[in-house]
Amino acid sequence: MPELPDVTIYCEALERETVGRRLSAVLVLSPFVLRSVDPPVNELEGKRATGVRRIGKRIVLVFEGGMFLVVHLMIAGRLLWNEGEPKSMRPGGRNTLAVLQFENGHLILTEAGSKKRASLFVVSGEEALAEHDPGGLQPLECSLEEFKEALTRENRTLKRALTNPKTLSGIGSAYSDEILHAARLSPLKLSQSLDDAEVKRLYMAMQQTLHEWTDRLREQFHGKFPGRGKITAFRPEFAVHGKYGEPCPVCANPIQRIRYAENETDYCAKCQNEGRILADRSLSRLLKNDWPKTIEEMVGN
Numbered sequence: 185m186p187e188l189p190d191v192t193i194y195c196e197a198l199e200r201e202t203v204g205r206r207l208s209a210v211l212v213l214s215p216f217v218l219r220s221v222d223p224p225v226n227e228l229e230g231k232r233a234t235g236v237r238r239i240g241k242r243i244v245l246v247f248e249g250g251m252f253l254v255v256h257l258m259i260a261g262r263l264l265w266n267e268g269e270p271k272s273m274r275p276g277g278r279n280t281l282a283v284l285q286f287e288n289g290h291l292i293l294t295e296a297g298s299k300k301r302a303s304l305f306v307v308s309g310e311e312a313l314a315e316h317d318p319g320g321l322q323p324l325e326c327s328l329e330e331f332k333e334a335l336t337r338e339n340r341t342l343k344r345a346l347t348n349p350k351t352l353s354g355i356g357s358a359y360s361d362e363i364l365h366a367a368r369l370s371p372l373k374l375s376q377s378l379d380d381a382e383v384k385r386l387y388m389a390m391q392q393t394l395h396e397w398t399d400r401l402r403e404q405f406h407g408k409f410p411g412r413g414k415i416t417a418f419r420p421e422f423a424v425h426g427k428y429g430e431p432c433p434v435c436a437n438p439i440q441r442i443r444y445a446e447n448e449t450d451y452c453a454k455c456q457n458e459g460r461i462l463a464d465r466s467l468s469r470l471l472k473n474d475w476p477k478t479i480e481e482m483v484g485n
């Protein structure tokens with residue numbers, strides 16, 4: 185699932201390619217992808233893009249006349265950019281959901297797999313756009329005090345608190361694992377049980393991890409639009425996410441995994457839980473009420 189660093193890269197690339205350019209046509213190829221009815225999507229045609237914003241894990245293309253196109257990539261949605269006009273009806277292949285033709289190139293929305301979760305919404309006016317914001321704090325802009333207040337408002341597992349879009353904006357399964365490893369905290373520790381030093385450690389780890397990865401991706405793409413397969417939740421340089429069974433980069437012990445409902449979390453027992461592996465039986469009791477049960481719940485749909 186594209187999270188804050190990935191979505192930021194997409195936004196910056198879209199800003200370079202589309203801002204100031206006129207949208208000439210919108211081609212919707214999947215009946216499921218467009219979730220809004222009014223205003224109709226062709227009202228965007230002929231309008232110039234004036235900006236790009238991020239709302240949580242969503243990308244918002246801003247058009248003149250106070251119109252917005254909200255793109256929610258969910259798990260497997262991806263964007264591609266090609267110069268000029270599309271050479272076929274489905275320029276991104278059979279997984280193409282929609283094509284936005286600008287005067288200088290075309291943006292392709294694709295989604296791999298059979299679960300069609302990615303979505304587009306056409307929105308008119310800031311007020312209607314605000315309804316798409318789950319309201320979480322901006323992790324790179326909030327103060328330590330604001331973070332503490334949001335984190336401890338409810339007594340949640342840290343995995344849930346970090347990935348809850350109403351608490352923090354733009355963090356999902358991958359970066360929450362990386363943040364918790366950097367903070368040396370268990371994903372199942374309850375947020376209200378943290379002392380001040382731990383809250384500060386988590387706050388610092390969150391900002392450092394997200395900054396570091398955004399910079400790293402910027403360097404990797406170097407001003408180019410990310411190509412096919414380049415935005416992924418599994419990166420070789422991750423410390424724990426997607427690394428089940430591999431050695432922890434800090435202590436060399438094997439990375440552990442918890443699977444629950446549609447989600448999983450990867451962690452190092454030595455670095456994050458005083459060497460104790462989180463056992464399955466106690467887990468299911470603890471997780472029952474406090475785990476993002478569905479992908480939709482985690483991304484804020």
Ligand SMILES: [Zn+2]
Pocket residue numbers: 432433434435436437452453454455456
């Ligand atoms: Zn470790």
